[in-house]
Amino acid sequence: MNRLFRVWTFWLCCLLVGGCLAFHGELVSHASAADTETSRLWGAAGQRWKPAGRLPDFSYAGYHRGERPLPDRRADVSVKDFGAVGDGKTDDTAAIRRAVNEARGKVIALPRGRYLITDIIEIRDSGTVLQGAGPQQTVLYVPKPLEKIRSNMGATTSGRPTSNYSWSGGIIWAKGQWDAKTLSKVTAPARRGETALVVDRPDRFKVGDEVRLALRDDSRHSLTHHLYDGDPGDFANLGSVRESWIARVAQADRTTQRIVFDRPLRTDVRLEWQPVLYPARSTAEEIGIEHLAFEFPVTPYQGHFTELGYNAIAYSGVRNAWVRNVEIRHADSGLFIGGANTTVTGVTWTSGRARDGGRNATGHHGITLGGTDQLLSDFDFRTKFIHDVTMSRGSAGNVVRGGRGEDLTFDHHKYANHANLFTDVDAGVGTNIFRSGGGAKLGRHCGAWTTWWNIRTDRPVAFPAGWATDTINLVGVRADTPTVTDADGRWFEVIPPERLRPSDLYEAQLKRRLGAAK
Numbered sequence: 001m002n003r004l005f006r007v008w009t010f011w012l013c014c015l016l017v018g019g020c021l022a023f024h025g026e027l028v029s030h031a032s033a034a035d036t037e038t039s040r041l042w043g044a045a046g047q048r049w050k051p052a053g054r055l056p057d058f059s060y061a062g063y064h065r066g067e068r069p070l071p072d073r074r075a076d077v078s079v080k081d082f083g084a085v086g087d088g089k090t091d092d093t094a095a096i097r098r099a100v101n102e103a104r105g106k107v108i109a110l111p112r113g114r115y116l117i118t119d120i121i122e123i124r125d126s127g128t129v130l131q132g133a134g135p136q137q138t139v140l141y142v143p144k145p146l147e148k149i150r151s152n153m154g155a156t157t158s159g160r161p162t163s164n165y166s167w168s169g170g171i172i173w174a175k176g177q178w179d180a181k182t183l184s185k186v187t188a189p190a191r192r193g194e195t196a197l198v199v200d201r202p203d204r205f206k207v208g209d210e211v212r213l214a215l216r217d218d219s220r221h222s223l224t225h226h227l228y229d230g231d232p233g234d235f236a237n238l239g240s241v242r243e244s245w246i247a248r249v250a251q252a253d254r255t256t257q258r259i260v261f262d263r264p265l266r267t268d269v270r271l272e273w274q275p276v277l278y279p280a281r282s283t284a285e286e287i288g289i290e291h292l293a294f295e296f297p298v299t300p301y302q303g304h305f306t307e308l309g310y311n312a313i314a315y316s317g318v319r320n321a322w323v324r325n326v327e328i329r330h331a332d333s334g335l336f337i338g339g340a341n342t343t344v345t346g347v348t349w350t351s352g353r354a355r356d357g358g359r360n361a362t363g364h365h366g367i368t369l370g371g372t373d374q375l376l377s378d379f380d381f382r383t384k385f386i387h388d389v390t391m392s393r394g395s396a397g398n399v400v401r402g403g404r405g406e407d408l409t410f411d412h413h414k415y416a417n418h419a420n421l422f423t424d425v426d427a428g429v430g431t432n433i434f435r436s437g438g439g440a441k442l443g444r445h446c447g448a449w450t451t452w453w454n455i456r457t458d459r460p461v462a463f464p465a466g467w468a469t470d471t472i473n474l475v476g477v478r479a480d481t482p483t484v485t486d487a488d489g490r491w492f493e494v495i496p497p498e499r500l501r502p503s504d505l506y507e508a509q510l511k512r513r514l515g516a517a518k
Contacts, residue, residue, distance in 0.1 A: 036501045039453075039475045039493055040485060044501065046512045051264040052193025054471055054491065056449050058421040059509035060246075060263055061399040062375030063322050063343040066510045070322050070343060071288075075109035075131055086113020088141060093119045104128060110292060112137040119149055123174040126285040130172065132292025135327035135348070139293045142171045145332065146309030156305060157237065157439025165309025166364060168336055171294070176284025176317035176339060183211060186275035187257070192268050195250075196260045199277065205252040205259050210280040215243040215273040223273050227416040229448035229471040237441040241416045242394055243267055244372050246280045246340055266396060266419055282319040282339060289313060290324040298330050298352040304386055307332035307364045315339055323347065332363050333385075338370040338392075343377065351383035361386045365411075369420075373397040375506075381405030387437055391417040391446075399506045400425065407432050410452075412468070414438035418447030423454055424504040430457025430478075434464040444468050452477065453505040456497045463492045476500035 038044050041055040049055060063070055077099060080086070084095035092115040099108045105127035112133045117140050123130075132138030146152070146165040154164040183205065188198035197213075205211070217223040217240050224232050224241045245267070251260035259277075269275050294312040310332040313323060318339040325346040328334045334349055344367065351362040362383045367376060368390040380403060381388055388408045389400055393415035400410070404426040410433055427433055433455070436445040446468035454476040455461065461477040463484070470486075475493040483494045502508035 035499055037495045037499045038501055039495070041473060041475065041491070041493075042502075042505065042508070046508065050193070051195075052191065054449055054487075055451060055473060056266060056397070056419045056421075057264060057509055057513070058397065058399050058451075058506050059513045061341070061373045061397060061421075061506065062377075063341060064320055065341060065373070066375070067514065070324060070345070071286075073107045073129060073131075073288075076106035077103045078109040078111060079115070080111060084110075084113075084115060086111065086115050088114035088116060088139075091116050091118055093117050093121065097121055100125075100128060100130075107131050107288075109133075110138045110140075114139045114141055117142050117171055118144060120146065120169075121172050123172070123287055124176070124284060126176075126283070126287065128174075129286075129288035129290065130292070131288070131290055134291050135293040135325065138291065139295050140171070141295050142310065143297055145296075145307075146171065146311060148308065157442070160305060162305040163308050165311060165332075166305055166307040167333070167368070168311075168314065169309055170311045170314030170336060172289060172312065173314045174284055174287045174289075174316070174318050174321065176282040176319065178212065178317060179279040179281040181279060183277045183279060184259075186213075186269060186271070186277065189271055190265055190269040192266065193264045195262075195264055196258045197265075197269060197275075197277075198257050199259055200257070202252055202254045202257045202259060205249050207249055207252060209249040210246060211249060212278045212280040213243075213245045213247070213269070214276050214278060215267070215269065217241040218272040220272075222270070224416055224443065226268055227418045227447045228444060228469045231444070231469040231471075232416070232447075233444040234441045235443040237439065238415065238443050243273075243396070244340075244394075245397075246372060280319070280340075282317055284318045284339075285320045287315070287318055287321040288324065289326065290322070291326075293327040293329060294331065295329040296331055301332075301353045301356050301362050303356045303358060304364070309333075310363075311336070313337075315342055318342060330362075333365040333368075334363075335367040336365070336370070337368065337374050339374075340372045341374070343375045344379070345375075345377040346379075347376075348380045349383055349385070353383075355384065356386075359386050360384055365390050368392050368413075369398045369400075370395050371398075374399070376400045377402050379403035381408065385409070387411035387413075388432075389422075390437075391420050391450075393417070395420060399423070401504060401506050404428070409433065409435050412436045412438075412446040412450075414442035414445055416443055416447050417450070419449040421450070421506060422452045423506050425454070426456045428458065430459040430461060433457070433461060434467050436467070446472060448472065451475070451505070454497045454500050454503050463490060476503075 104125035247261035
């Protein structure tokens with residue numbers, strides 16, 4: 001009897017404990033849901049989003065618009081087939097250049113070794129990939145800066161003599177050109193958020209074509225005013241502003257002459273901006289640099305505009321490309337990415353240089369994103385640059401996500417950059433987020449619709465009044481000031497980053513778009 005009582009008591013306790021645990025779990029689940037917040041610009045799953053609203057759709061950034069994974073291709077040839085040694089003493093520049101020129105469009109392996117590079121290696125052919133064995137195994141060692149390899153002296157906007165490699169160029173330099181054949185001219189204006197344009201040659205389009213819309217400013221600088229949402233600041237030295245946007249044709253109606261695209265227009269389209277549609281093709285596509293390290297000598301860093309070009313990678317006019325699993329050591333600048341739809345992922349910056357006393361930096365630009373719809377993902381700054389991440393002239397639709405740094409600077413270099421995204425980033429201390437460069441009278445640092453979303457910092461963040469037009473979005477930041485959500489003005493949603501859902505706006509927008517397309 002006692003044994004039966006003990007068994008019955010045991011199972012009763014199990015049932016009670018199980019019920020309590022289930023009840024407790026329900027409470028925890030409810031508490032977790034209660035501890036999260038959503039933005040009025042997006043909601044939990046995008047139900048509050050509007051195509052013409054102040055929050056753009058950033059989901060088209062990256063390699064093939066995020067619709068394909070980066071390719072994992074096997075090597076076709078090795079640089080050692082062309083005479084490279086990889087002993088750190090033999091100059092391997094000529095051998096690697098032969099490989100790039102003779103194995104056009106192929107995956108070129110750089111096996112384990114230390115490759116001495118003394119001149120710029122240019123990649124101009126689509127499909128060419130430089131593939132190392134990993135950043136700890138394959139090292140490109142560059143003992144001379146670009147200025148001493150191919151001199152390119154210039155001056156800052158204030159007239160100070162300096163090398164143009166202070167803000168451009170790389171020892172590996174991929175160069176492409178956009179297809180300049182005119183498909184059609186736009187013949188009617190359209191508003192931001194719409195998806196159709198009226199053109200003069202609708203017969204030149206078919207469903208699935210990818211096209212590039214180009215706009216250029218008029219004499220009244222109305223495009224500049226538009227990209228700054230009417231608040232450009234002093235832009236007397238700015239010159240001509242241009243805008244580029246790439247989309248896929250969803251419908252082509254010869255009767256109405258309307259071309260419908262698969263994404264909303266990022267800006268207005270006005271006839272005074274001479275809107276023209278071109279094929280979205282570059283002579284340099286599907287280019288990759290992966291699984292290797294760039295190393296420069298540990299030289300004293302002399303400070304801003306003294307850089308002679310210890311720079312790793314430059315892409316100009318390149319489309320649907322990538323940089324993956326790369327470490328950059330002791331650089332003046334890391335990467336300059338121009339063109340469209342390049343994914344840069346898994347990059348680490350390190351440096352053994354002593355820091356510049358004035359700016360606490362070991363170099364100039366960590367990475368500069370120019371062009372449109374570029375993606376920087378899963379990055380790690382283990383040193384400090386004057387400008388860690390830079391948005392350059394006219395850049396738009398670019399995304400910076402899932403990375404970290406000790407005290408990140410999201411540099412905006414004026415020239416009407418606009419509609420870029422920073423999301424799910426650990427910015428470290430938080431004293432430099434809006435510290436930016438750029439010459440005098442080139443407009444405000446940042447144009448309209450740029451968004452910061454879930455930016456984690458040790459210190460509170462304040463809205464950067466006067467630094468940009470008010471039509472930027474700060475959502476999910478630590479702050480000492482209250483929320484301000486003016487639909488036509490300042491948007492500063494003070495939500496603790498750890499409570500904001502979704503935590504990664506790019507990922508949420510991409511999943512929503514791709515899910516809707518199924």
